[in-house]
Amino acid sequence: MTREWVALGTVLVLVGSNLFGLIYSMLVLKTNIFKAFRIQSKSYQDAIFRKRMPLFLFNFIILLFVAGAGSYLIYDSIDTSLTSLWIIGLQVLFAFVVDDAWFYFFHRWLHENKFMLRHIHSIHHRATTPFPLEYLYAHPLEWMLGMIGVGIGFALILIVMPINVYALWAFGLLRNLHEIHIHSDLQLPFFSNVPFLSKTKHHDDHHSKLEGNYASTFNWMDRIFKTTFKK
Ligand SMILES: [Zn+2]
Ligand SMILES: [Zn+2]
Numbered sequence: 624m625t626r627e628w629v630a631l632g633t634v635l636v637l638v639g640s641n642l643f644g645l646i647y648s649m650l651v652l653k654t655n656i657f658k659a660f661r662i663q664s665k666s667y668q669d670a671i672f673r674k675r676m677p678l679f680l681f682n683f684i685i686l687l688f689v690a691g692a693g694s695y696l697i698y699d700s701i702d703t704s705l706t707s708l709w710i711i712g713l714q715v716l717f718a719f720v721v722d723d724a725w726f727y728f729f730h731r732w733l734h735e736n737k738f739m740l741r742h743i744h745s746i747h748h749r750a751t752t753p754f755p756l757e758y759l760y761a762h763p764l765e766w767m768l769g770m771i772g773v774g775i776g777f778a779l780i781l782i783v784m785p786i787n788v789y790a791l792w793a794f795g796l797l798r799n800l801h802e803i804h805i806h807s808d809l810q811l812p813f814f815s816n817v818p819f820l821s822k823t824k825h826h827d828d829h830h831s832k833l834e835g836n837y838a839s840t841f842n843w844m845d846r847i848f849k850t851t852f853k854k
Pocket of ligand 2: 826
């Protein structure tokens with residue numbers, strides 16, 4: 624697999640998962656098929672998708688550029704073989720654990736630093752009743768700093784072994800799908816039963832109450848540091 628294919632594959636994973644996010648958002652906003660699973664009863668603002676669109680697109684382009692160019696540049700450190708599924712699975716899990724820890728402290732700081740909360744993080748919190756693609760709705764500075772955890776996770780893997788390209792793609796796909804889902808305001812039966820995974824309710828409460836539940840992927844960081852939102 625050439626350098627160009629690695630970068631193209633990364634871009635396609637991100638385009639595909641965000642296309643899914645777009646369809647999911649339309650179904651949540653424009654139809655009633657998921658209504659029974661909604662967490663909040665509040666209705667969405669008129670023309671909300673159109674209002675969000677410019678920043679969605681801007682952050683999506685940043686994401687494509689950083690991830691596409693990043694995977695192109697680190698090509699020499701990437702293993703493109705279909706190595707053991709154990710190695711791929713462990714790399715994905717490790718990257719998620721590191722990324723989630725980064726996101727926890729970064730996100731908590733965005734709330735505890737009143738300047739950052741008022742001028743940067745308040746943009747993401749315009750969504751009090753989120754819909755799937757609102758995971759993309761954040762100040763571009765927050766959006767870019769939020770990606771650092773992914774870089775740290777894969778840099779740490781690189782100390783021990785090459786980064787597997789399938790682990791990189793699987794991580795990108797699952798991270799995006801999970802982010803899309805936790806902003807859906809929906810409690811779907813299957814996802815509500817996966818242990819340790821942060822459920823939609825976890826992040827939805829963060830959006831509606833503006834306190835606690837700072838982690839994104841797993842729920843253990845909030846448990847360890849006692850920041851789980853309590854009613
Ligand atoms: Zn927040
Ligand atoms: Zn959010």
